[in-house]
Amino acid sequence: MLPKQEVVAMLLAGGQGSRLGVLTKKLAKPAVPYGGKYRIIDFPLSNCVNSGIETVGVLTQYQPLILNEYVGSGQPWDLDRMNAGVTVLPPYQRSKKSDWYKGTANAIYQNIPYIERYNPDYVLVLSGDHIYKMDYSKMIAYHKKMEAACTIAAIEVPMEEASRFGILNTDQDSVIEEFDEKPKEPKSNQASMGIYVFTWSKLRQYLEEDEANPKSSNDFGHDVLPAMLSAGEKMVAYRFEGYWKDVGTIESLWESNMDLLNPKMQMDLAQEDWKIYSRNPVMPPHYIAKGARVQNSIVAEGGNVYGTVDFSVLFAGVYIAPGAVVRDSIIMPGTRIEENAVVQYAIVSENSVIGKGSVVGERPEDMKDKSAWGVAVVGDNCTLAPNSVIPPKAMVDSETLEEVETK
Amino acid sequence: MNGNNVLGIIFSNVHEEKLRELTEIRTMGSVPFGGRYRLIDFGLSNMVNSGINKVGVITKANYQSLMDHLGSGKAWDLSRKREGLFLLPPFSANSSQYSSSRVEALSSIRRFLQNSKEEYVALMDADFVCNIKFSDVMAAYLDKEADMTIVYRYGEVPSGLPAPLVCDVDPDGVIQDVLIDPKLQGACNYAIGLTILRRELLLELVDDCVSRNLYDFKRDFIQRNVRRLRVCGYPFTGYIRHLCSINEYFEASMSLMQPAVRAELFNAERPIYTKVRDDMPARYGLDCSVQNSIVADGCVIEGEVENCILFRGVHVGRGSQVHNCVIMQDTKIGPNCQLNYVITDKDVVLKNDRSLQGYQSYPIFISKGSIV
Numbered sequence: 001m002l003p004k005q006e007v008v009a010m011l012l013a014g015g016q017g018s019r020l021g022v023l024t025k026k027l028a029k030p031a032v033p034y035g036g037k038y039r040i041i042d043f044p045l046s047n048c049v050n051s052g053i054e055t056v057g058v059l060t061q062y063q064p065l066i067l068n069e070y071v072g073s074g075q076p077w078d079l080d081r082m083n084a085g086v087t088v089l090p091p092y093q094r095s096k097k098s099d100w101y102k103g104t105a106n107a108i109y110q111n112i113p114y115i116e117r118y119n120p121d122y123v124l125v126l127s128g129d130h131i132y133k134m135d136y137s138k139m140i141a142y143h144k145k146m147e148a149a150c151t152i153a154a155i156e157v158p159m160e161e162a163s164r165f166g167i168l169n170t171d172q173d174s175v176i177e178e179f180d181e182k183p184k185e186p187k188s189n190q191a192s193m194g195i196y197v198f199t200w201s202k203l204r205q206y207l208e209e210d211e212a213n214p215k216s217s218n219d220f221g222h223d224v225l226p227a228m229l230s231a232g233e234k235m236v237a238y239r240f241e242g243y244w245k246d247v248g249t250i251e252s253l254w255e256s257n258m259d260l261l262n263p264k265m266q267m268d269l270a271q272e273d274w275k276i277y278s279r280n281p282v283m284p285p286h287y288i289a290k291g292a293r294v295q296n297s298i299v300a301e302g303g304n305v306y307g308t309v310d311f312s313v314l315f316a317g318v319y320i321a322p323g324a325v326v327r328d329s330i331i332m333p334g335t336r337i338e339e340n341a342v343v344q345y346a347i348v349s350e351n352s353v354i355g356k357g358s359v360v361g362e363r364p365e366d367m368k369d370k371s372a373w374g375v376a377v378v379g380d381n382c383t384l385a386p387n388s389v390i391p392p393k394a395m396v397d398s399e400t401l402e403e404v405e406t407k
Numbered sequence: 408m409n410g411n412n413v414l415g416i417i418f419s420n421v422h423e424e425k426l427r428e429l430t431e432i433r434t435m436g437s438v439p440f441g442g443r444y445r446l447i448d449f450g451l452s453n454m455v456n457s458g459i460n461k462v463g464v465i466t467k468a469n470y471q472s473l474m475d476h477l478g479s480g481k482a483w484d485l486s487r488k489r490e491g492l493f494l495l496p497p498f499s500a501n502s503s504q505y506s507s508s509r510v511e512a513l514s515s516i517r518r519f520l521q522n523s524k525e526e527y528v529a530l531m532d533a534d535f536v537c538n539i540k541f542s543d544v545m546a547a548y549l550d551k552e553a554d555m556t557i558v559y560r561y562g563e564v565p566s567g568l569p570a571p572l573v574c575d576v577d578p579d580g581v582i583q584d585v586l587i588d589p590k591l592q593g594a595c596n597y598a599i600g601l602t603i604l605r606r607e608l609l610l611e612l613v614d615d616c617v618s619r620n621l622y623d624f625k626r627d628f629i630q631r632n633v634r635r636l637r638v639c640g641y642p643f644t645g646y647i648r649h650l651c652s653i654n655e656y657f658e659a660s661m662s663l664m665q666p667a668v669r670a671e672l673f674n675a676e677r678p679i680y681t682k683v684r685d686d687m688p689a690r691y692g693l694d695c696s697v698q699n700s701i702v703a704d705g706c707v708i709e710g711e712v713e714n715c716i717l718f719r720g721v722h723v724g725r726g727s728q729v730h731n732c733v734i735m736q737d738t739k740i741g742p743n744c745q746l747n748y749v750i751t752d753k754d755v756v757l758k759n760d761r762s763l764q765g766y767q768s769y770p771i772f773i774s775k776g777s778i779v
Contacts, residue, residue: 035687035688036687036688037687037688037704075481076683076685263692269687270686270687270705270707275685276685276687277685278685280683280685282678282679282680283673283678284441284442284443284669284672284673284679284701285441285442285443285701285702285703285704285716285717286689286701286702286703287664287666287669287700287701287702288697288698288699288700288701288702289698289699290698290699291698292697292698293696294691294695294697295691295692295693295694295695296691296692296693297690297691298687298688298689298690298691299688299689299691299702300688300689300704301443301688301703301704304666309691313688314688
C-alpha cells in the first residue's frame with residue numbers, strides 16, 4: 001500500500017492535436033515545442049510541482065514516443081519521487097476487454113486502479129494544450145471551502161470570442177447553473193479552462209455510471225459534467241486571472257510564442273518562485289556574430305546567429321546564416337536557415353534546413369489578398385532546396401517536400 | 408574502450424594561487440567559464456564521455472560552491488547506484504594539516520583508491536579547459552604497454568603555468584627525462600596535467616613517496632621514477648587553455664568567439680555537461696545591439712554588447728555599452744553604464760551611469776556580490 005496522497009493529478013496528453021497539422025504528425029500535442037526551450041507539457045507539470053502536487057499520471061495514446069521519452073523519470077520537474085511522482089499511463093491490455101481511450105472520461109475510468117493506489121480525496125484533471133501558470137493548491141482550497149463535487153477553472157474571455165469556448169453560467173456565488181458548449185449567443189463570458197478538481201468519490205461514481213451508459217461518448221465536457229449537473233451535484237467555477245492560452249491551432253501557437261516578446265506580457269517565465277522546468281539541452285551558450293542583428297527576440301542555448309532576427313523565438317541549436325532574415329517567426333531546435341533565406345510569419349519545426357535564398361511566409365502588410373494570409377509552417381526534418389518558396393498559410397512536411405516550388 | 412576499468416581522479420584545487428581573484432571564494436574547479444560552465448565540468452565531461460563512470464573529486468578548502476555545483480552528480484550522469492561521483496574533502500586522522508600537495512591528497516584517500524576495483528587511474532588537474540578524447544589516450548597507454556602515460560602538448564608553455572613539467576620524448580613516444588620549470592625559450596613538450604597509470608602502481612608510488620617524506624607530485628612522484636618505469640607521452644594537439652592568471656582567463660574566454668574553438672571545445676559528440684538552472688532563454692529587447700558575443704540563458708539585453716561573454720541571468724540595461732567584458736552569473740548592469748575590459752564575478756550590481764575602463768593587458772576585476 002502506498003502512502004495516501006490528498007491530490008492526484010491526471011494529465012490528459014493523448015490528443016492528436018490535428019489542428020496543428022504537420023507539427024503533430026509524429027508528436028503528441030503536449031510535446032510540441034514552445035517558447036524557445038519548453039514543450040507544452042512543461043507548463044502543467046511545473047504547475048503541479050509548484051503547487052505541491054507530486055503524484056501525476058500522464059495519459060498518453062497518440063504518438064507517445066517523444067512524449068514518453070521526454071517525461072521519462074520526471075527528474076527535470078522533481079517528479080522522480082520515492083512513493084509518488086510522474087507515471088506515464090498508456091492504454092493497456094486486460095484479461096477480459098481491452099480498449100483504446102475512447103474519450104477523456106474513459107481515459108480516467110481505465111486508470112481508476114492507478115488513482116485508487118493513492119487513496120486520494122481529490123483528483124485534478126488537466127489537459128496538455130494550454131500555456132499558463134496557475135497555483136492549483138488555491139483552486140483545491142476553494143473546492144474544499146465550497147464543499148463542491150466538482151470545481152471548474154474559468155477565465156474571462158472577450159464577449160465576442162465567448163462563442164468559441166465552453167461557457168459556464170453561474171449564480172452570484174459562482175455555483176454553476178448551466179454549461180453552454182460553444183454557444184451562439186453566450187450568456188456569460190466565463191470560459192472553462194479545461195481544468196477540473198473533483199472529489200474523488202463523486203468522480204468515481206459518475207465515471208462508472210458513464211461507462212455503463214452505451215450512448216455516452218465518454219467525454220468530460222459532453223457527458224460526465226452535464227450528468228453531474230443534472231443530478232444536482234454542487235459544481236462551482238473557480239475564477240482565474242492571468243495569462244492562459246490554448247495553443248491548439250497554428251495561429252494560437254504562433255501568437256502565444258509572440259506574446260513572450262511583448263513587454264506587457266502577464267506571464268513571466270523568468271519568475272524565480274514559479275519556474276517552468278524542462279529538459280535542458282546540453283549545449284553551450286549561443287553566439288551572436290559580428291554583423292548579426294538580433295532584436296526583440298528570444299534565443300536559446302547552442303544557437304549561432306550571423307543574420308537578422310527580429311520578433312522571433314529561436315530554440316536550441318538554431319543556425320541563422322549571414323544575410324538570412326528571420327522575422328515574426330518561430331524556429332524550432334536544430335534548424336538551419338541558410339544564406340539570404342527570408343523567413344517571415346512562419347513556424348519551422350525541428351532539424352529542418354531552409355535552403356539558400358528561400359522565401360518562407362509573407363508579411364500581412366505585403367499581401368494584396370489579405371484573406372490568403374496565414375502563418376507558413378515547415379515540418380520537422382525537411383530540407384528545402386535553395387530558392388524554395390513556401391507561401392503564407394502553406395504547410396510542408398517531409399512527404400510533401402517535392403511539391404515545393406522554387407523561384 | 409574499457410572505460411569502466413578506469414577510475415577518474417580530479418584535483419579540484421590545484422594552482423589556485425594563480426587565479427587568486429576568482430578562487431578567493433571557491434576552488435579552481437568551480438571557477439566559472441564560458442557563459443555557463445565551471446572548470447570541473449570539462450574534466451568530468453571528458454571522463455564521462457569516454458565511459459569512465461567513477462570519478463573522485465579531491466578538494467582542499469572552500470569547496471562549498473563546488474559541492475553546490477556538483478550535487479549528486481546527476482548532470483554528468485554520475486548519480487549512479489554502482490560507482491558515480493565521490494567528493495573527497497580533506498581527511499586527516501592524525502594531523503590537523505590539510506593536504507597541500509597531490510601526493511598528500513592521494514595518500515589521504517588511500518582507502519578509496521585501495522577499495523576501488525578499476526585497474527587504471529586517470530589523474531587530472533582542474534585548471535584547464537579542453538575536449539580530449541580520453542579513450543584515445545587510454546588506447547595509446549595500453550598499446551605502448553606503458554607503466555604511466557603523461558599527456559603533453561607541444562608549444563610554448565602558457566605564461567603563469569606554475570612549475571611546468573617539460574618532457575623529453577623519444578621517437579617511440581617514451582619519455583626519457585622530465586625537467587621541472589627549465590625556463591626554456593620557445594616551444595617544448597609540456598605536460599598538461601593528465602596522467603594515466605595502473606591503480607596498483609599508483610598506490611605503490613604514493614606509499615613510496617610518503618615513506619620517504621617526499622610530497623612533491625612532479626619531482627618525487629614523476630621525475631624520481633621516470634627512468635625506473637616505462638613512462639610514455641601522449642601528444643595532445645587540440646585546443647587547450649590553462650587558466651593560470653586573470654589575463655589568461657580573459658584571453659581564453661575571448662578565444663571562445665572563434666567558431667573553430669567552440670566547435671572543438673563544445674563538440675556535439677562529446678558535449679560538456681553542467682548543472683542546469685532552468686532559466687528561460689535569453690531575451691533581446693528592442694533597440695539592443697549585440698555583436699560577436701556569447702550569451703547564456705536567462706540574460707536580458709537592452710543595451711549594446713560587443714565582444715563579451717554574458718553568463719546566465721545577466722541584465723544589460725538600456726543605453727549601456729558593454730565591450731570586451733566577461734560578465735558572470737546574475738550580474739545586473741543598470742542603464743547607461745560604460746564598461747570596457749571588465750570581468751565581474753557573480754551577483755555584481757552596477758548602478759546607473761557607472762563607467763569602468765580596463766585594458767586588454769589589465770582587465771578590471773570586480774569581486775562577487777560587489778555593488779558599484
